[in-house]
Amino acid sequence: MAESEDGGGQMAAYVADVLTGHPLRALSAHFLATIVLDEIRDAGFEDDAKVFEIEEQVIRAKGEAVMCPIREKLGSSYVEAVKGQINVGIALYMLSYTWGYEVRDIVHALTKYCQDCSFDPKATYVWICAFCINQHHVKELQSMGASVPFDDFKEAFGQRVRQIGSVLALMQPWVKPRYLTRVWCVFEMHTAISMDDCQVIILMPPEEARSLCSALETETVNLNSVWKVLANVDVAQAEASVQSDKDHIMQIVQETTGLAEVNNAVSSYLKAWFEETVEGHVRNLIALTSRKVSDHQLVSACRTASDLIRDSGHFDRAKALFQLCAPVIEDKGALARLTQCMGSVDLKRGRPEDALVSFAVARELLVEADLGNSGIAALLLNSMAAANRKLGRLSEAMSFAEEAREIHVSLGSSTTESGLLVLGQVALIKELQGDLSHALETYEQIKEHLVAAGSLTSSSGAMMLNSIGNAKFKLGNLAGALDAYMEAKEIRVRLNILDTPLGAEMLMGIGRVKLQQGEVDSAQAEFAKSKVIFEKHNALQTPPGQELIRTMMASD
Secondary structure, three states: OOOOOOOOOHHHHHHHHHHOOOOOEEEEHHHHHHHHHHHHHHOOOOOOOEHHHHHHHHHHHHOOOOEEOOOOEEOOOOHHHOOOOOOEEEOOEEEEOOOOOEHHHHHHHHHHHHHHHOOOHHHOEEEOHHHHOOHHHHHHHHHOOOOOOHHHHHHHHHHHHHHHOEEEEEOOOOOOOHHHHEHHHHHHHHHHHOOOOOEEEEEOOHHHHHHHHHHHHHOOOOHHHHHHHHHOOOHHHOEOOOHHHHHHHHHHHHHOOOHHHHHHHHHHHHHHHHHHHHHHHHHHHHHOOOOOOOHHHHHHHHHHHHHHHHHOOOHHHHHHHHHHHHHHOOOHHHHHHHHHHHHHHHHHOOOHHHHHHHHHHHHHHHHHOOOOOOHHHHHHHHHHHHHHHHOOOHHHHHHHHHHHHHHHHHHOOOOOHHHHHHHHHHHHHHHHOOOHHHHHHHHHHHHHHHHHOOOOOOHHHHHHHHHHHHHHHHOOOHHHHHHHHHHHHHHHHHOOOOOOHHHHHHHHHHHHHHHHOOOHHHHHHHHHHHHHHHHHOOOOOOHHHHHHHHHHHHHO
């Protein structure tokens, strides 16, 4: 006999009986999208009602007159009051979220997930704590000044994650996810990603996904600021509704993996998700036969995605995205920018000769487009200066850098991020020419600008700190050099960009300081880490890689 929508029929009664009191009893995505939303409206709430707002009148009210099979008294969890196979079943997923989310956002995200995966929402059951934990019992304990013992709560949570095996983590809003402000959410994600047999899937409500795509296409939001948020996960700063929960979680973290490990693991997972999400949208844009964005907007979106990929050390993927985009770009100025970006990927991975090939093509395109005195031209000239500097062609490098600086002066953009990069390029060349004092003074000025702009925690900031460290090392200020290198390392670890050739150069700098301070073993350990990274990116034959080999040989 087929079950009815309201849970009638023998099959529905049979399923309900089997699942009564089951710890993984969960609601279907279909039930959430239909009955739950209707109940919220019927209770007088607006569509934007949050979970904590409906807890009493919708969630608790549902089970008020239902016998709890665990406590054997009236007042059950919401899910125990729901019957019917299309409404309840054994959880396939656990939702990780905050009670501050709007219920409709949760429902829309789950509905979209079912659509994207071609899952039947009537057979996709999701364990959601607000609906599946008996809130009558929670309130009863609170009224007595008690609570569920944390150890019991933690054990039940761990078992639930292991038994379900799939966690859906809801990120909203994407610009600064509230998820990261809740200590339970961060702890839940770390617990899940630490289990070999548990998958974590990150979801966004459809409205948030569209907002992210729009920002990527129109450059209305600096995605690097989002990257910074994801890179600075801090469980110690997260909050909990019950202070004792946070105290217990912090104790567990400190006694096991440690705060840094939790922060870095969650941060790395989220950044990988964000990187893949942005890349996926750009690939979809490129594939469109009819798109609403201009060539310049498409190249900008491609550059943003590629920068995220490149800064994570995935150089081949970063370059492949540009190569995929190039055939659909018709505007020569936009194509020049894209070609320059392709060369920058090679430059970042320690292949200046390959980079110069792309830069030469980009310059020809700019001349054809009559953009020889533009901001794009200044960016290109600065990249050409950097490539020549890395090849030891200091005279050519300075010529390109000065040409780029003249363009910025004429455009009034000398103190912009692009203008400061050129200034830093000039200082780097002067340093190599022996003018260390002038170079260091310029680096410090650029650092002040980055700090004032809130941009020091970035790949550019890490590069500038590395330059400060190099200059101070050459001037004999070992303590100052080490401070700068360590600050650069902290930024690279936070942004997950240590595992790159530039990160390897920074580790080499730390090793050289340690060697000069007589800490030979510590120095060799840093050199070894640096060598592994250079080898991983096939950059050991580049000038910095060869410098490392010479330094290691001299330290033996």
